[in-house]
């Protein structure tokens with residue numbers, strides 16, 4: 220009897236686990252950060268960001284790549300898509316991000332200091348936007364950063380890397 224109910228309990232727990240956390244769950248911090256990124260986009264004539272909705276997992280949103288196993292955002296690539304807006308400080312919460320590529324859009328304002336939160340960042344490509352101000356000093360903590368390209372913006376060259 221005891222043995223039987225033990226097995227039943229185990230079975231129940233397994234069932235509960237299986238339903239509560241499907242394999243592809245992802246991380247809510249990443250989802251929030253992407254939604255905040257989207258919220259700062261003021262112009263999107265090609266309606267690219269419409270695919271960023273809850274009908275599909277954020278790993279399938281246009282331009283988003285996730286790691287296979289942990290379903291964390293590893294790449295955000297939105298190239299030449301006529302997007303305009305500022306860069307949300309929430310991007311600094313995409314802690315598994317390795318590549319940020321927003322080349323050829325109309326992103327403006329400054330690069331947020333929170334970019335220092337991207338400890339795994341290897342590539343930052345912001346060529347041909349309207350980004351202004353200084354390159355954030357916080358970028359220096361991104362120790363894996365090997366590819367930076369910010370030509371064609373309105374950045375001050377005061378503390379340009381290199």
Ligand SMILES: *[C@@H]1O[C@H](CO)[C@@H](O)[C@H](O)[C@H]1NC(C)=O
Nearest residue numbers: 245246247248249312314315
């Ligand atoms: C999501 O990721 C953040 C930062 O890496 C972490 O602090 C948080 O615990 C994670 N949440 C879940 C539900 O995995």
Ligand SMILES: *[C@@H]1O[C@H](CO)[C@@H](O)[C@H](O)[C@H]1NC(C)=O
Nearest residue numbers: 269270271272273274275281
């Ligand atoms: C949500 O995204 C899907 C997949 O990209 C798209 O087909 C659908 O039209 C979107 N829904 C809205 C309300 O924009």
Ligand SMILES: *[C@@H]1O[C@H](CO)[C@@H](O)[C@H](O)[C@H]1NC(C)=O
Nearest residue numbers: 248251252308309311312333
């Ligand atoms: C993400 O970043 C924002 C702004 O930088 C911050 O306010 C927020 O608390 C962060 N954390 C999470 C889990 O979203």
Ligand SMILES: *[C@@H]1O[C@H](CO)[C@@H](O)[C@H](O)[C@H]1NC(C)=O
Nearest residue numbers: 311332333334335336337357
């Ligand atoms: C620099 O980055 C760190 C780590 O994300 C953050 O805690 C700090 O607030 C940032 N500095 C500024 C001035 O935003």
Ligand SMILES: *[C@@H]1O[C@H](CO)[C@@H](O)[C@H](O)[C@H]1NC(C)=O
Nearest residue numbers: 299322323346347348370371
């Ligand atoms: C940036 O814009 C210039 C001038 O329009 C163009 O020649 C160049 O190919 C662009 N660079 C990228 C990486 O798209």
